[in-house]
Amino acid sequence: MAEFMEKYTDEELIARFQQGDEYAFEEIVYRFKDRLKNFVFRYLDSEEVAEDVVQDTFLRVYQKKHMYRNIAKFSTWIYTIAGNLAKTELRKRKRRKMFSLSSLGLEDKEYEIPSEEFAPEDEIEGEYTEQEIQAAINNLSDKFKTVIILRDIQELSYDEISKIVDVPVGTVKSRINRARLKLQEKLQHLRGKKVERTV
Amino acid sequence: MNCYEFESHLSGFVDGDMSSSIRKEFLNHKSECTHCQQLLQDFKYTIRAVRGLPRHATSPDFERRLRERIASGKKQPWFQWLRNIGPVPKYIVATAFAVIVVLVGYQLISQHAQPMESHQQAVIPPPALNMQEDEGVPVAEETAEQPSMMQSDTYDTNQFVPPPPEHSYERQIKYVNGE
Numbered sequence: 001m002a003e004f005m006e007k008y009t010d011e012e013l014i015a016r017f018q019q020g021d022e023y024a025f026e027e028i029v030y031r032f033k034d035r036l037k038n039f040v041f042r043y044l045d046s047e048e049v050a051e052d053v054v055q056d057t058f059l060r061v062y063q064k065k066h067m068y069r070n071i072a073k074f075s076t077w078i079y080t081i082a083g084n085l086a087k088t089e090l091r092k093r094k095r096r097k098m099f100s101l102s103s104l105g106l107e108d109k110e111y112e113i114p115s116e117e118f119a120p121e122d123e124i125e126g127e128y129t130e131q132e133i134q135a136a137i138n139n140l141s142d143k144f145k146t147v148i149i150l151r152d153i154q155e156l157s158y159d160e161i162s163k164i165v166d167v168p169v170g171t172v173k174s175r176i177n178r179a180r181l182k183l184q185e186k187l188q189h190l191r192g193k194k195v196e197r198t199v
Numbered sequence: 200m201n202c203y204e205f206e207s208h209l210s211g212f213v214d215g216d217m218s219s220s221i222r223k224e225f226l227n228h229k230s231e232c233t234h235c236q237q238l239l240q241d242f243k244y245t246i247r248a249v250r251g252l253p254r255h256a257t258s259p260d261f262e263r264r265l266r267e268r269i270a271s272g273k274k275q276p277w278f279q280w281l282r283n284i285g286p287v288p289k290y291i292v293a294t295a296f297a298v299i300v301v302l303v304g305y306q307l308i309s310q311h312a313q314p315m316e317s318h319q320q321a322v323i324p325p326p327a328l329n330m331q332e333d334e335g336v337p338v339a340e341e342t343a344e345q346p347s348m349m350q351s352d353t354y355d356t357n358q359f360v361p362p363p364p365e366h367s368y369e370r371q372i373k374y375v376n377g378e
Contacts, residue, residue, distance in 0.1 A: 029265065034256040041255040051258060055265055062269055128248045137249075152249040158216070177210035184245040 010074035018065050025065075029058055032075070035154065036082045042149045043086045044093075045138055053089055057082040076163045079156075083146060083164060090142070128187055136186040144179035151176050200228040205235045209242050 005013065005027035013031075016024035036057060041050035060081050061068075068077050128136075137145055143165070150161045158176075162169040200208075205228050211217040212225055229235055 026262075029262060033261055034254065037257045038255050042252070047255065050255070051261065054257065055261070055268065058265055059268060130252055133248055133252060148249065152246055153252060155250075158214075173210065173216070174207070177207060180210060180242060180245060181206065183249065184241055187245060187248070188241070 011070055014065065014068050014074050015070065018068070025062060028061065028074075028078075032078055033058070036078070039079065039149055039154050040082055040086045042134070042137060042153050043083075043145060044089060045134055049089060049093075050086075053085045054082065056085050060085075072163055073160065075156075076160055079150070079154075079160075079164045087142065132187060132190055136183050136190060139186055140179060140182060143175060144182060147172060147175045148179040148183060152180075200224040202228075202232060202235055205229070205232070206238065209239060212239070213243060213246060 005023055008016065008024070008027070010028070010031065013024045013028050017028065033054060036054045037050055040053045040057075041047060044050050044053070057078065061078060068074065137148065140148065146165055147161055150156045150164060151158075156164070158169050158172050161176075162172045165172065167175070205225060208217060208221060208225050212222070217225065229239060
């Protein structure tokens, strides 16, 4: 990694890469790989698939570098690519899941339904576990899931999120508020179920 | 501000994205409503829980694999789009198959029929003109000197002598008579 690249902004890096500087691309990968992995992982809830999606994202950036125009932040552009690829992957998984469930017999289906039990060692006293929070995120609809990950996990601004999901800032604000309320509701519901079982 | 309005401003309050007048109303309602006090507390707790999720980083060989993919210029196989489609309902497969069979069948039939017509038009020479002067119009008849291609497989196309370019009846009659 060329250390002198650190001084450049993301937009300067992609501009250099567009002019053929491969080191600039390496710096872009270095800066965004973990952020994108975390975003896609929380969206898809799969380490392996998330890694593949992030690889595909960088491959797209490499192959379509000239499609970036310096009218938006580079991070917005790359998050949009990753988000679109993740959505495509999620749709494919839903189709596969529907197909696999529909091709099973009734007896098999009983074993396929995920258990709502949580291992006691996963639970942290007084807090939600990672599995609980991830399960609640998974249960959100796509539009709520995307904004809550971008806002509370990726810590992006309302304005950036608005550009990534391509809706007005006002809509983003109200969507984030509703997403958080839904998540809160789901987490409390999850807790409620657990309490009922243990009492 | 009522409880419903309070709920709609929760994120604005937590994120510090709120006008001072709304904030004042928000805080006034909060001081009066125990239900909303609890709601705000739970709301903050949920956000903290999500923000506290562990970060998932890429694997150590991520960049090496990416470089390899770029270097090899590896592209998805041409049939990858079929995999991406995923399972397709049987009736769509059956319909697509039927359409393909019909199209291929139609193509084969039309290919078989077309060459015969064009071959006949292209190869069969125009018959010699035997002028029947009493009728005044040239009548195409096959003559003994120029056997039809349909009658003989060994027909030599060189035997055919094209008519003169000028199509006056007199010239054609002279031509036929060998003058």
